Amino acid sequence: MAEKVIMLGNEAIARGAYEAGVKVSSAYPGTPSTEISEYLVQYKEDVYEEWAPNEKVAAEVAVGASISGVRAMACMKHVGLNVAADPLYSVSYMGVNGGLVLVVADDPGLYSSQNEQDTRMVARAAQIPVIEPSDSAEAKDFFKTAFELSEKYDRPFIFRTTTRLAHSQGLVELQERNEVPDKEYVKNIRKNVMMPGNARLRHVEIEKRNQELAEAANTLPINTLEMNDTSIGVITSGIPYQYVKEALPNVSVLKLGMVNPLPRKMIEDFAAKVDTLYIVEELDPVIEEQVKSWGIQAIGKEIFTVQGEYSANMLRTAVLKEEVKVKAPAEAPQRPPILCPGCPHRSVYHVLNKLKLHAAGDIGCYTLGAVAPLSVVDTTMCMGSSISTLHGMEKARGREYIKDWVAVIGDSTFLHTGVNSLMNMVYNHASGTVMILDNSTTGMTGHQDHAATGKTLMGDPTYAIDIPALCKALGVKNVVEVNAFDISLLEKTIKEEQAKEEVSVIITKSPCVLLDKSKKPLYIAHEDKCKKCGMCMKPGCPAMTKNVDGTIHIDDTMCTGCGLCETLCKFDAIELVKVGE
Numbered sequence: 001m002a003e004k005v006i007m008l009g010n011e012a013i014a015r016g017a018y019e020a021g022v023k024v025s026s027a028y029p030g031t032p033s034t035e036i037s038e039y040l041v042q043y044k045e046d047v048y049e050e051w052a053p054n055e056k057v058a059a060e061v062a063v064g065a066s067i068s069g070v071r072a073m074a075c076m077k078h079v080g081l082n083v084a085a086d087p088l089y090s091v092s093y094m095g096v097n098g099g100l101v102l103v104v105a106d107d108p109g110l111y112s113s114q115n116e117q118d119t120r121m122v123a124r125a126a127q128i129p130v131i132e133p134s135d136s137a138e139a140k141d142f143f144k145t146a147f148e149l150s151e152k153y154d155r156p157f158i159f160r161t162t163t164r165l166a167h168s169q170g171l172v173e174l175q176e177r178n179e180v181p182d183k184e185y186v187k188n189i190r191k192n193v194m195m196p197g198n199a200r201l202r203h204v205e206i207e208k209r210n211q212e213l214a215e216a217a218n219t220l221p222i223n224t225l226e227m228n229d230t231s232i233g234v235i236t237s238g239i240p241y242q243y244v245k246e247a248l249p250n251v252s253v254l255k256l257g258m259v260n261p262l263p264r265k266m267i268e269d270f271a272a273k274v275d276t277l278y279i280v281e282e283l284d285p286v287i288e289e290q291v292k293s294w295g296i297q298a299i300g301k302e303i304f305t306v307q308g309e310y311s312a313n314m315l316r317t318a319v320l321k322e323e324v325k326v327k328a329p330a331e332a333p334q335r336p337p338i339l340c341p342g343c344p345h346r347s348v349y350h351v352l353n354k355l356k357l358h359a360a361g362d363i364g365c366y367t368l369g370a371v372a373p374l375s376v377v378d379t380t381m382c383m384g385s386s387i388s389t390l391h392g393m394e395k396a397r398g399r400e401y402i403k404d405w406v407a408v409i410g411d412s413t414f415l416h417t418g419v420n421s422l423m424n425m426v427y428n429h430a431s432g433t434v435m436i437l438d439n440s441t442t443g444m445t446g447h448q449d450h451a452a453t454g455k456t457l458m459g460d461p462t463y464a465i466d467i468p469a470l471c472k473a474l475g476v477k478n479v480v481e482v483n484a485f486d487i488s489l490l491e492k493t494i495k496e497e498q499a500k501e502e503v504s505v506i507i508t509k510s511p512c513v514l515l516d517k518s519k520k521p522l523y524i525a526h527e528d529k530c531k532k533c534g535m536c537m538k539p540g541c542p543a544m545t546k547n548v549d550g551t552i553h554i555d556d557t558m559c560t561g562c563g564l565c566e567t568l569c570k571f572d573a574i575e576l577v578k579v580g581e
């Protein structure tokens with residue numbers, strides 16, 4: 001009998017990739033997609049997996065592997081698909097050789113993202129078919145279906161998940177790996193060289209393929225019909241299906257495993273059989289707008305929100321008009337997002353705050369420099385944008401204007417897309433100061449390696465890109481490295497580099513505090529020496545609190561021994577009491 005195990009959605013996708021015979025996977029981390037690649041590593045004997053510097057590269061690596069004739073995948077979060085949009089739109093025309101699937105994880109409710117975009121919209125624009133599972137078992141099995149359909153219809157597929165699916169568990173039945181033979185590579189420039197004459201013909205071709213797929217969708221086993229009470233019918237897909245089953249167990253349901261293209265005939269037949277039709281989909285009215293465009297009456301976003309996650313209770317209220325009494329959650333004290341104790345970013349922001357500088361910020365742990373008491377980061381848009389935002393300000397308002405500004409960016413983000421922006425600054429005679437907060441990891445998403453850490457996803461040692469040398473190679477003449485905790489040197493360096501008329505890069509090189517698991521030195525505060533000046537509290541370290549009398553207390557369970565508070569105390573009230581063993 002087949003073994004059954006409980007798996008997270010992301011784990012099940014990795015298993016699905018293994019069973020589907022995938023040979024190459026490339027990814028850039030992004031919550032909630034990251035663990036797919038991390039789980040895939042257990043299959044490294046059979047599947048090559050890597051971290052790419054960004055999602056465009058990851059997608060292109062997968063396309064290359066597919067052209068060569070093997071099953072290939074790339075993984076990213078929803079905003080990563082924007083970075084990969086360029087290859088996405090063109091590979092849509094090219095089609096595949098070996099099956100090609102991009103896993104894209106959406107984040108309704110914005111648990112860890114900068115927007116709530118709906119991948120199905122992007123997929124529709126790029127004319128890419130989309131499969132969406134509703135639990136871990138489907139995550140594994142539908143992933144295999146995606147490869148089969150990809151090869152059958154010569155289409156790259158998107159496999160859409162959401163945070164709830166990625167991070168909840170379900171029962172999965174393990175199967176053997178399908179050792180799919182490599183396909184022959186046949187040179188075909190009409191298919192694989194997207195110049196106008198070829199692309200024009202491919203456009204016609206993919207319209208045809210999508211039509212065929214839409215027709216086939218009416219009988220695909222991943223689109224399922226559950227006929228019950230016909231007074232209410234619901235069309236749904238993905239995780240919202242679970243809420244429908246919980247809140248409305250007796251209604252008839254059309255569950256779509258493939259959400260683009262839609263099975264029109266199946267939907268029309270279903271709509272004809274039910275009295276009132278609801279369309280339950282998180283985020284945008286993607287299914288709803290199409291269904292209504294076919295003249296079918298349905299209720300959707302009139303009563304359901306386009307924001308956030310759905311729930312069974314939300315459906316009970318909206319559809320059944322039930323007053324749902326939920327026990328109010330215990331009043332938890334407000335906890336603002338905060339940098340970890342000992343985080344080197346805090347030290348950098350303390351200095352920037354002291355110098356009253358604004359920062360064009362970027363995406364990473366260091367985005368938290370936007371909140372009090374650090375309050376340095378003024379802008380955060382998307383990965384890599386800090387440097388170009390600063391550049392835009394300078395070109396708009398002149399050099400003097402950005403004297404109060406720097407750009408801050410993390411090491412992983414710099415290698416992701418920041419490097420292009422720095423190139424642009426050098427090329428276009430900029431004078432701004434860029435600070436690369438190099439903590440030797442991709443901290444925000446849980447410590448993934450990148451091209452400058454010296455280790456691959458599969459655990460092999462590799463060449464570590466030399467970030468200072470990279471900046472110099474781009475033509476930056478002023479490249480300085482400073483320890484993030486040497487705050488007097490950092491302050492001096494920032495002032496000096498700000499005064500220069502050409503681009504400067506300051507790299508604050510101090511590893512993420514969570515990387516070092518060894519015992520740390522420990523500091524205590526002497527109440528008798530404390531003058532209650534509050535200087536040590538300025539950076540907002542969570543290990544430090546005030547006693548009732550205003551003196552300082554250091555929580556030894558939180559202190560990581562970074563020493564920033566000791567550096568700030570002018571009265572020797574903070575002392576190193578124990579050096580780590």
Ligand SMILES: Cc1ncc(C[n+]2csc(CCOP(=O)(O)OP(=O)(O)O)c2C)c(N)n1
Nearest residue numbers: 030080363364365410411412413442443444
């Ligand atoms: C296009 C895109 N891809 C991925 C992410 C997910 N993500 C957020 S921050 C980040 C990188 C953070 O690493 P780093 O720049 O080194 O800063 P740190 O968090 O270590 O301070 C990633 C991958 C994203 N927000 N956008």
